[in-house]
Amino acid sequence: MGILDNLSPLWIENQYEVWKKDPEQLSEAWRAFFNGFELGVNQPPQEAATLGLAEALKHSGVQSLIYRYRDIGHLLACTDPLSPCQIEHPLLSLDAFGLEPSDLDKTFHTKRFMRQSATLKEILQVLRSTYCGSVGVEFMHLQNPEERQWLIDRMEPVANRGRFDAEKRLRLLKKLKEAALFERELHKKFPGQTRFSLEGGDALIPLLDAAVVKAAELGVTDVVFGMPHRGRLNVLANIFGMPYENLFAEFGDNREYGVVGEGDVKYHKGYSVDLALPGERAIHLTLTSNPSHLEAIDPVVQGKCRARQDRMEEGAEGRVLPLLIHGDAAFAGQGVVAETLNLSQLAGYRTGGTLHVVLNNQIGFTTSAADARSSHYATDVAKMVRAPVFHVYGDDAEAVVHIAQLALEYRDRYRKDVVVEVICYRRHGHNEGDEPYFTQPLMYEQIKLRPPLHSLYEMELLGEGFAEEELKEVENEVAQRLSQAGGKSAEPVESAFMARWSGMKPGTEKVPVSTSVAAASLLELSEKLSLIPEGFQPHPKVAGILQKRREAVLKGGPLDWGNVESLAFATLLAQGVPVRLSGQDVRRGTFSHRHAVLFDQQDGSSYLPLAGVGAQGAFFCVYDSMLAEFSVMGFEYGYSIEAPEALTIWEAQYGDFANGAQVIIDQFIVSGEAKWGRSSGLVLMLPHGYEGQGAEHSSARIERFLELAAAGNIQVVYPTTPAQLFHVLRRQMLQPFRKPLILFTPKSLLRHPDCVSKLEELSSGGFKEVIAEPPAAGEVQEVLLCSGKIYYDLLGRIRKDQVQGRALVRIEQLYPLPMDLLREELQRYPAGVRYSWVQEEPRNMGGWRFLHEPLCEILGVVPRYVGRPEAAAPASGSHRLDRVEQERIIEDALQR
Numbered sequence: 001m002g003i004l005d006n007l008s009p010l011w012i013e014n015q016y017e018v019w020k021k022d023p024e025q026l027s028e029a030w031r032a033f034f035n036g037f038e039l040g041v042n043q044p045p046q047e048a049a050t051l052g053l054a055e056a057l058k059h060s061g062v063q064s065l066i067y068r069y070r071d072i073g074h075l076l077a078c079t080d081p082l083s084p085c086q087i088e089h090p091l092l093s094l095d096a097f098g099l100e101p102s103d104l105d106k107t108f109h110t111k112r113f114m115r116q117s118a119t120l121k122e123i124l125q126v127l128r129s130t131y132c133g134s135v136g137v138e139f140m141h142l143q144n145p146e147e148r149q150w151l152i153d154r155m156e157p158v159a160n161r162g163r164f165d166a167e168k169r170l171r172l173l174k175k176l177k178e179a180a181l182f183e184r185e186l187h188k189k190f191p192g193q194t195r196f197s198l199e200g201g202d203a204l205i206p207l208l209d210a211a212v213v214k215a216a217e218l219g220v221t222d223v224v225f226g227m228p229h230r231g232r233l234n235v236l237a238n239i240f241g242m243p244y245e246n247l248f249a250e251f252g253d254n255r256e257y258g259v260v261g262e263g264d265v266k267y268h269k270g271y272s273v274d275l276a277l278p279g280e281r282a283i284h285l286t287l288t289s290n291p292s293h294l295e296a297i298d299p300v301v302q303g304k305c306r307a308r309q310d311r312m313e314e315g316a317e318g319r320v321l322p323l324l325i326h327g328d329a330a331f332a333g334q335g336v337v338a339e340t341l342n343l344s345q346l347a348g349y350r351t352g353g354t355l356h357v358v359l360n361n362q363i364g365f366t367t368s369a370a371d372a373r374s375s376h377y378a379t380d381v382a383k384m385v386r387a388p389v390f391h392v393y394g395d396d397a398e399a400v401v402h403i404a405q406l407a408l409e410y411r412d413r414y415r416k417d418v419v420v421e422v423i424c425y426r427r428h429g430h431n432e433g434d435e436p437y438f439t440q441p442l443m444y445e446q447i448k449l450r451p452p453l454h455s456l457y458e459m460e461l462l463g464e465g466f467a468e469e470e471l472k473e474v475e476n477e478v479a480q481r482l483s484q485a486g487g488k489s490a491e492p493v494e495s496a497f498m499a500r501w502s503g504m505k506p507g508t509e510k511v512p513v514s515t516s517v518a519a520a521s522l523l524e525l526s527e528k529l530s531l532i533p534e535g536f537q538p539h540p541k542v543a544g545i546l547q548k549r550r551e552a553v554l555k556g557g558p559l560d561w562g563n564v565e566s567l568a569f570a571t572l573l574a575q576g577v578p579v580r581l582s583g584q585d586v587r588r589g590t591f592s593h594r595h596a597v598l599f600d601q602q603d604g605s606s607y608l609p610l611a612g613v614g615a616q617g618a619f620f621c622v623y624d625s626m627l628a629e630f631s632v633m634g635f636e637y638g639y640s641i642e643a644p645e646a647l648t649i650w651e652a653q654y655g656d657f658a659n660g661a662q663v664i665i666d667q668f669i670v671s672g673e674a675k676w677g678r679s680s681g682l683v684l685m686l687p688h689g690y691e692g693q694g695a696e697h698s699s700a701r702i703e704r705f706l707e708l709a710a711a712g713n714i715q716v717v718y719p720t721t722p723a724q725l726f727h728v729l730r731r732q733m734l735q736p737f738r739k740p741l742i743l744f745t746p747k748s749l750l751r752h753p754d755c756v757s758k759l760e761e762l763s764s765g766g767f768k769e770v771i772a773e774p775p776a777a778g779e780v781q782e783v784l785l786c787s788g789k790i791y792y793d794l795l796g797r798i799r800k801d802q803v804q805g806r807a808l809v810r811i812e813q814l815y816p817l818p819m820d821l822l823r824e825e826l827q828r829y830p831a832g833v834r835y836s837w838v839q840e841e842p843r844n845m846g847g848w849r850f851l852h853e854p855l856c857e858i859l860g861v862v863p864r865y866v867g868r869p870e871a872a873a874p875a876s877g878s879h880r881l882d883r884v885e886q887e888r889i890i891e892d893a894l895q896r
Contacts, residue, residue, distance in 0.1 A: 032067075033060040035111070061097035062108040062120060066127065068092060070152065071140040073131025079393045079423045082362065082446050112149065114156050129159035134399035136391040141383050147414055151388060154406060162402030169461060170474060172206045172397055176454035177478045178238040179205040185244075185482045186233070190251040192433060198231035199427035201359045202453045203400040204325070207422065208239045210401040211323065211355065211408060216281045218412045220321045222308055225287045226301035227325035228294040229268065230426075231359065232287075235325075240273050240285055244485030268292070270676060288638075289676035291667035294330040298340040299631040300668065303638025305351040310578075310619070310643070317352025317415055321408075325357045328378035328421075329364025336663075339631030341385045344417050348582055348623025349635055353411040356382065356419040357404075360394075361426040366439040379421050387417040394424030397457050425450075501644055504679065505737045515730035517571045519763040525570040526553035529609045536607055538598045545595060546609075558756035561746065562593040564722035567762065568729040569610055569620065572647055576616030577733050580643075582623040582636060583651035583685075590653045590687065593750040596622045629660035633684075637668050640682040644738050647729065648682050655686035655700020655744065656874070669740045670708040681738035683729070688718070688744040689789040690840040690875055692882035699841060699874035702814070705742045706850040709815040716815040718744040718788040720771070723757035724812055727767035746789060754792055769813040772825040781805035782834040783826065784893055785855070785863065787814060787847055790840045797890050806894060814847055823858045836864040838893045840886060842871035866893045 019026055019034040026034075033056070068091065076092060078085035094100060104121040114126065131137060137155065142148050164172070179202040186195050198204060215223055227235065236242040250266040270289035276282050288304065290297040301322050309316035331337055343349040358379055364372050375381070379389045388410060390403045400422055407418040425447055429436040436444045458471055530550035532538060538546075549563040559567075569579050584590070587597040598607045610620040625632040633650050640648040652658050658665065672678045686700035705716050715732075719725045725745075732741050749755040774780070784794060784806055791810050798806055809825060811817075826835075837855065839846040848865060855863050868885055876882045 032063045033057065035060070035063070057098050058103060058106075059108055061099050062123065063111060065092075065094075065097045065099070066110065066113055066123065067140075068097075069127035069131050070137075070148075073127060074136030074138055074391055076128075076132040077136030077391060077393075078133060079136050079391045080362075081393065081395045081423070081450065082425055082443060112152070114153075126156055126159065129161075130156050131160070133160065134393035134396040135160045135403055137388065138377075138379075138383065138391075139388040142386050142388060144386075144414075147388075147410075150413065151406075151410065154409070160399070160402070162398055162405065164398055164401075166466075169398075169466075170470075171209075172401060173454065173457055173461065173471065174474050174478065175206040175209050175238065176202055176397060176457055177475050179234055180452055180454045181475070181478050181482060182234055182237050182244075186247075186251065187432070189248065189486070193251055194431045194433065195233055195251075196230045196431060197428055198234040199452070200425040200447065201231060201361055201394060201422065203394050203397050203422055203424065204231055204357070204359055205234060205238050206397055207357065207400045207404045207420070208235065208323075211404045212239065212275065212283060212285065213277055214405045214408045215321050216277050216283045217279075218408060219315075219318050220283065222284045222286070222305075222320045223323050224301050224305050224308075224320065225285065225323050225325065226290060226297035227287070228290065228297075228327055228330065229292070230327060230361075231325075232268075232290075233266065236271055236287065240271050240287060241275065242271055242273075243488075243491050244482055245488040246490045248485060249490035268675070270678075289672070289678060291675075293663050293667055294327060295334040295336045295340075296630075296634060296663050296667060298324055298336055299343065299634030300638035300641075300664075302340060302343060302349065302351050302354070303635035303640075304642040305638075306349065306635070307639045307642035307646070309351060310621075317350075318412065320351065321411075322351050322354040323357070324354055325359060327364065328358055328360035328362065328369070329367060329372045331356075331358050332373035332375060332378040332381065333364070336630050336634070338381050338384065339626075339628045340634075341382060341387070341417060342626055342628070343631055343635065344385055346623075346626065348621065348625065349632075350415075352415040354417045355404075355407055355411060356387075356417060358419060358421040360421050360423045362423070363426060363440060363443070365430045366436075368440065377421070379419050382417065382419045385417055387419055389419040389421065391421045391423060394422045395453050395456060397453060427452075500642075501679070503736075504644055506673075506677075506679065509737070511736055513731060513734040513736075513766075515727040515734060515766045516764050517567075517730075517762060519759055521571070521574070522567055522759060522762060523553060525567060525574060525613055526550055528613050529566055529570060531609070532598070533607060536598070536605070537601050538607075539601055542595050542598060553759060556760065557758035559722055559759065559762075560593075560756055561722045561725065561750045562589070562595070564726045564757060564762065565594065565729075566596070566610065568726045569647075570613045572730060572733055573610060573614040573618045573620055576614075576618045578614070578618045578620070578643070578646040579610070579649075580621045580623075580636075580639065580646055581649045581651065582621075582625050582632060583649075584625055584627060584653040584657070586651050587622050587624050591747055591750050629657050630664060633658070633661035634664045634668070637664055637672075637680060637682050640680045640738075641672070641678050644679070644681055647733050649685055650682065651685035651745075652687065652700070654697045655688040656696055656698070658684065658686055658700065665705075666708065670705075670713050673713060674711065679738045680740050681732060683732060683741045683743055685743050685745050687747050689747045689749065690882065690886060691748050692876075692879035692886075694877045695873040695875045699845060700744055701845070701874075702744065702841065702847055703845045703849065706815060706847060709850075712739070712816055714740045714742055714815065715813065716742045716744075717813050719767075719812055720749075720788060720791050720810055721755065721757050721761075723761035723765075724767060726757075726762050727765070731767050744788060749789055749792065752792060754795065767812070769811075769818040770821050770825050771810040771812060772828070773808045773810075775805055775807045778804040780807045780829050780833055782836060783807045783809055783829055784836050784838050784866075785809045785811060785851075786838045787811045790838055790889070793840075793886065793890050794838065794893060797894055801894075803894050811847070811851070814850070817851070817854055819854060819858070822854075826858055834864065835859050835861065836866050836893060838889065839867040840889060841874065842868040844870045845874060 016034060023031050076086055076089050105119055107117050107119050109117050139148060139151050179198060183197050183199050233247055237244060237247055268290055270287050272286040274282060274284050288297055288301050305320045305322045308320045312319060360378055362369055382389055392400050392403050403420055407420050410418050427447055530546045552559050573579055588595060636648055636650040688700035690698045709716060717728050719728055794808060837848055839848055867889055
């Protein structure tokens with residue numbers, strides 16, 4: 001039955017009249033129908049006389065057929081080396097469009113097709129070869145018609161095939177030989193050792209080789225790679241040019257001199273190189289070190305790229321390319337992929353588009369695709385950001401290379417993410433000691449019988465007239481290089497402290513640095529920060545805050561937290577230090593204390609007071625992030641390892657929100673230097689304090705960071721005054737090394753009348769790791785050691801009740817714990833004094849378990865513990881009970 005069989009002629013006539021007056025009132029299908037009808041009517045009389053409604057419908061049907069092939073032709077694409085190709089699909093059959101085999105030789109007039117007129121057979125040939133061959137394309141979800149047409153114009157005229165001359169084809173064969181023979185050599189030299197072989201996905205090597213060359217042609221000067229372990233060694237050897245002998249030495253485990261810190265397994269390590277390319281071009285490649293959390297590297301690479309782009313002049317997005325390689329199971333299964341995609345077009349995080357290569361070996365460890373995802377394709381998540389997706393037959397090396405080049409051209413034009421999924425297989429198990437037949441016997445029976453890709457391509461070239469001797473010479477050259485490498489010693493590894501890190505030192509050598517700033521400079525900067533552009537109308541309360549800050553500086557105090565934080569940023573900017581701050585709601589500040597960005601109440605325009613105080617090109621950037629922690633913290637970590645000259649800060653909305661980024665903390669921040677020699681100066685600002693807001697908004701999990709602290713890997717600081725914040729932020733950038741700074745910041749103390757500082761505390765002195773105070777009156781009977789907000793609760797009760805004989809000692813830096821300084825301060829108190837450790841966190845949280853042993857060592861006695869009992873949740877969900885508990889802690893601490 002045709003589509004008109006159940007419709008009355010009168011209804012169609014009415015619709016036709018509507019179309020003539022306003023085509024937009026009808027659906028796209030009916031607009032196409034009447035366009036075709038009109039085309040027939042407007043032909044010369046002798047043709048129009050023979051062209052009835054049925055012929056008009058056929059013209060319309062052809063137009064719909066073209067659209068549908070572009071839309072779902074990928075469902076017929078022959079892209080899986082392990083499955084037979086599907087020949088027909090009911091939605092793409094001729095009768096689905098009211099067409100018949102007898103129409104194949106008829107000429108039809110088309111719109112937005114490569115030819116205005118063509119036979120149906122010619123149209124089908126173009127559509128099938130373009131969308132149903134070795135490449136399946138998903139692009140009709142793109143909302144911009146120009147993007148869709150741009151892709152159509154580059155795919156259909158060439159049937160989605162590249163044009164390769166003899167030289168390029170020989171280069172492609174060489175890269176396939178390199179990929180295969182490298183794996184064979186490793187298997188021969190180091191049988192049974194885990195290497196996460198690339199075999200079955202060999203096309204990745206010519207894909208990346210072509211991508212690097214194409215990127216350089218498009219003006220890219222830096223490519224930053226991120227990839228998991230599978231095929232990583234092959235990429236290092238055959239794309240980055242890492243000497244074979246170095247990789248062999250890794251397998252021999254005889255590179256002690258090259259190990260930095262604790263080191264890491266060979267298939268996690270990074271590398272960088274400057275490559276010389278044909279045509280006197282050069283390009284810098286970086287492979288970022290990656291843990292076994294497969295997709296955790298994604299936002300880190302984005303952050304590294306953004307840091308490089310921020311240093312460049314105009315056109316930076318075109319010069320730095322993020323290139324991420326994924327596995328199919330991880331791309332579909334891990335949420336950080338969606339988070340990173342969501343960052344791609346945000347102002348504070350965009351990098352001008354990423355080339356995503358999904359190496360789909362159709363199995364995740366031992367899990368089949370049916371158990372790994374609910375979506376049809378592993379790549380479906382990419383459509384959330386309207387990225388085009390190319391699915392490519394992994395055993396068609398030329399198709400793989402062609403699509404990689406097309407994808408880069410798209411990224412270069414539209415500065416958007418693009419996905420190339422190479423559908424291949426895994427010749428061995430998950431690793432070289434794994435038996436894949438246990439779980440996928442049928443799949444691996446097929447794989448066992450399948451020739452490797454380099455053999456398939458070699459046979460193809462032989463069939464097209466290439467000389468057998470010429471092709472054999474390609475293999476001999478690769479084999480000879482591998483053989484020669486076996487007798488060489490490994491080349492020295494370059495230090496990680498080069499280029500922008502050349503002025504930094506590894507380690508944590510304590511070098512005195514001056515963090516004070518002259519009062520005159522502070523007054524001048526405060527004046528600049530209080531200026532509001534003429535005609536700009538901020539919120540009256542915000543204008544009042546700025547005015548009060550200025551007046552406080554003029555009077556020498558009291559200076560609150562928000563005021564001093566702004567001054568700390570301003571002084572660094574004035575010294576040429578860029579400042580980047582990001583996180584959820586950081587522009588205003590979760591607790592409305594910052595106001596780094598002002599908004600005009602009439603037109604909504606914005607103004608950044610700190611943006612005007614930078615010297616030597618130093619910039620101030622503050623970005624409200626999307627509602628995610630994992631990806632955003634990973635981005636900022638990546639930024640920090642690429643930009644040691646910048647103060648890079650990630651702030652949590654509440655301190656416990658860092659839980660959502662625990663992978664970044666564990667795998668990168670606290671261990672990256674030990675594993676890979678990569679230092680980071682990232683600052684985590686984590687609001688912490690018990691104010692009766694429940695378990696989720698109280699604790700930044702001090703205990704977790706202290707548990708992860710070792711060998712001077714991080715700094716853990718809980719400052720109690722604005723002046724302490726000022727000096728520790730400045731110390732972070734002025735000391736001659738970079739270490740992550742975990743900074744516990746206040747909530748209620750932001751407006752506490754006692755949590756203030758004087759101007760002279762900023763213009764003299766520095767950060768105090770321990771602050772010891774004598775008792776208000778009388779002899780010392782007990783020393784109360786504490787950290788953070790609990791100090792103000794104790795101080796307030798001592799003052800209120802005029803408690804005597806109690807001395808308060810604040811440990812401001814919890815790690816590295818200043819043992820000598822702490823010992824020196826505590827030795828000032830007379831023998832026989834009782835010592836207590838006071839905290840508001842439960843006994844199994846906070847600093848107690850970390851400080852218990854060192855305090856016993858210093859004091860020679862076990863200090864009394866005062867705090868909440870052990871608990872599973874950080875705090876009570878009842879405000880009343882929380883206040884009762886807090887009151888009990890203070891009572892216990894000050895008991896007579």
